[in-house]
Amino acid sequence: MPTLNVDFGYFFEIGNLSFPQMLLRLFLDGGWIPVLLVLAKGCWMLWVQWRQNKFDRTITTCxxxxxxxxxxxxxxxxxxxxxxxxxxxxxxxxxxxxxxxxxxxxxxxxxxxxxxxxxxxxxxxxxxxxxxxxxxxxxxxxxxxxxxxxxxxxxxxxxxxxxxxxxxxxxxxxxxxxxxxxxxxxxxxxxxxxxxxxxxxxxxxxxxxxxxxxxxxxxxxxxxxxxxxxxDKGIKEIEKMLGRKPSAKKSILDDALWLPKGVVKEIGSVMSSSNSEKGDKKDDPLKMLAMSPGERGVVExxxxxxxxxxxxxxxxxxxxxxxxxxxxxxxxxxxxxxxxxxxxxxxxxxxxxxxxxxxxxxxxxxxxxxxxxxxxxxxxxxxxxxxxxxxxxxxxxxxxxxxxxxxxxxxxxxxxxxxxxxxxxxxxxxxxxxxxxxxxxxxxxxxxxxxxxxxxxxxxxxxx
Known part of the structure; x- marks a missing residue:
């Protein structure tokens, strides 16, 4: 049986360093990646803001x-x-x-x-x-x-x-x-x-x-x-209140794998039909009727x-x-x-x-x-x-x-x-x-x- 071994020597080695050296080591060992992402996002936001401000100066109002x-x-x-x-x-x-x-x-x-x-x-x-x-x-x-x-x-x-x-x-x-x-x-x-x-x-x-x-x-x-x-966001919130599962958006990968995914889904439904009581809880179509007048009024x-x-x-x-x-x-x-x-x-x-x-x-x-x-x-x-x-x-x-x-x-x-x-x-x-x-x-x-x-x-x- 395969086992997973975790070596904590790296962390002990970093822990023995001074605080400035620790920060430098973490930065060189991959810490620069999130810093780069944050800087890139900040530069992108500044760019968009600059272009919008330039466009705003061309607008006349009354x-x-x-x-x-x-x-x-x-x-x-x-x-x-x-x-x-x-x-x-x-x-x-x-x-x-x-x-x-x-x-x-x-x-x-x-x-x-x-x-x-x-x-x-x-x-x-x-x-x-x-x-x-x-x-x-x-x-x-x-x-x-x-x-x-x-x-x-x-x-x-x-x-x-x-x-x-x-x-x-x-x-x-x-x-x-x-x-x-x-x-x-x-x-x-x-x-x-x-x-x-x-x-x-x-x-x-x-x-x-x-x-x-x-x-x-x-x-x-x-x-x-x-x-x-x-x-779209409001519809998802209403579906949650009604106990329905929100419909997932289809991606390009879903369109390419529709056949094998359909076969796997059918096999899974056949195998779970004999033991439906142990399966996942299905949506209750009558949950709206079980709501209180206040809850129904919120949904409406x-x-x-x-x-x-x-x-x-x-x-x-x-x-x-x-x-x-x-x-x-x-x-x-x-x-x-x-x-x-x-x-x-x-x-x-x-x-x-x-x-x-x-x-x-x-x-x-x-x-x-x-x-x-x-x-x-x-x-x-x-x-x-x-x-x-x-x-x-x-x-x-x-x-x-x-x-x-x-x-x-x-x-x-x-x-x-x-x-x-x-x-x-x-x-x-x-x-x-x-x-x-x-x-x-x-x-x-x-x-x-x-x-x-x-x-x-x-x-x-x-x-x-």
Whole structure:
């Protein structure tokens, strides 16, 4: 019978060496291999990052301010259609485009911003996809007004600590895996009430409308189209819950050896048929019926989420104010509004602690100011990769958290367009309006330019 002999002399020999000599010996005897692999991966990541940064410098972006009519009766379903249309920006990239040209999928930033209590819905988009966003909005809100404005994020300091301003915020992530959904707008409908749809965004708009002069609150929903491969992982998790074995992917080797593998499988099944009681435990097709109502509801909700389009997503919140009126209670209020979307047996949103600038303990104060600078920089750059890891939200979840207010929204400084737009007489003179530096239009809406209209500015622009 063969035996296995282990010689420990090598380890005793290394153990008698000094520590520097030991490290050198281990490195020369094969330790250089993992070091080389780590260095190679690091160099590859730096290369990809360099190419992507070079590509990013060629991209031009714009910020669009959107207003809907005062008599808007569209629910979040309309916003869901907008997000569905934006999926058309996805393009399949090959290896040359990704790793040499540095191309990546476009990032759209849907933002709700309050400056001194004035609330504005915005979209930050690559310029070449501006028409896509405008057409998606106009398709659902034909009387909406869209104008391009300057980026508002430069109104607060970039470096902290600052003698006059302070900032706080965080990035929100899912508490559980992405295949488990949040609470969405169909669950906020009450048919027996006077207003059947209890709009969850109302609480956020009330918080943003309560700000005073010198306070700003920014909420950012970053989305990036993907190839829907996230569904594969979700399907595997559901199969585990149902007690099924996940289907293995076929490789080239499996296709080449299909005949001998099939023969071996048949022989094995014949030999095990006489002793089936001792065989492996088979999948129970009735396990779904044995589940509790809560477990069954989790499986059904996860399956329903995967029937709709998903985006790589990230939510970022920034609160900035003058030091004499700075109060973190507004961020706490925003955090509370996000709890409306929580289902304790499914999923919920929570702040990502690693990027939150806390200063409760002495060791947290060492990095507090640096985290503030990074948080603000990532918001301004609409960064998807830096900070908290992205996750998947489908179009129904996104529409629940970002949609335009309805007729019954009473936020005082959330001004909407006063009336539906109509074609003016060609000889009608126009009178300009005085606006403040915040949300100041810099270009007419594309739809107005095409139709030769003069149009008016969004109704919720703050006056000087």
């Amino acid at each position: 910020v669009l301010a959107i207003d809907v009519p005062r008599q808007n009766e569209q629910t979040a379903k309309a916003a869901e259609q907008i997000f569905s249309t934006i999926t058309g920006a996805y393009s399949g990239l090959d290896s040359f485009e990704k790793y040499w040209l540095g191309k990546c999928q476009p990032i759209f930033s849907f933002e709700i911003v309050s400056v001194n209590g004035y609330v504005q819905f915005l979209v930050h988009v690559w310029t070449k996809f501006r028409d896509l966003v405008e057409s998606a909005v106009y398709a659902q809100y034909p009387d909406a007004e869209i104008v391009e404005i300057a980026d508002y994020t430069g109104s607060v300091p970039s470096r902290y600590p600052d003698p006059e301003w302070d900032v706080f915020g965080s990035e929100f992530v899912l508490k559980k895996p992405s295949h488990l959904p949040l609470r969405t707008y169909p669950q906020f409908e009450h048919t027996s009430a006077e207003f059947p749809f209890k709009d969850p965004i109302s609480a956020l708009l009330e918080v943003m409308g309560s700000l005073r002069n010198g306070e700003q609150l920014w909420v950012q929903f970053l989305i990036r189209p993907n190839d829907n491969k996230w569904r 909700a996860a399956q329903m989420k995967m029937t709709k389009i998903g985006f790589d997503s990230k939510i970022r919140v920034v609160y900035a104010a003058r030091r004499d009126i700075f109060s973190k209670k507004h961020f706490v209020s925003v955090k509370g509004t996000f709890m409306q979307y929580a289902s304790l047996n499914l999923n919920e949103l929570k702040p990502f602690g690693k990027v939150t600038p806390r200063g409760d303990y002495f060791y947290q104060r060492w990095s507090e100011q640096g985290k503030k600078v990074k948080l603000l920089s990532r918001y301004r750059g609409r960064s998807m990769g830096a900070g908290a890891p992205p996750y998947v939200l489908n179009i129904e979840e996104l529409a629940t958290m970002y949609h335009f207010p309805m007729l019954d929204q009473k936020t005082p400084l959330l001004k909407k367009t006063a009336a539906k737009r109509a074609e003016p007489p060609s000889s009608l003179p126009t009178v300009g309006e005085v606006q403040s530096d915040f949300f100041k239009p810099i270009k007419k809406a594309a739809k107005e330019e095409e139709n030769g209209r003069t149009g008016t500015m969004p109704g919720n622009l703050p006056l000087a």
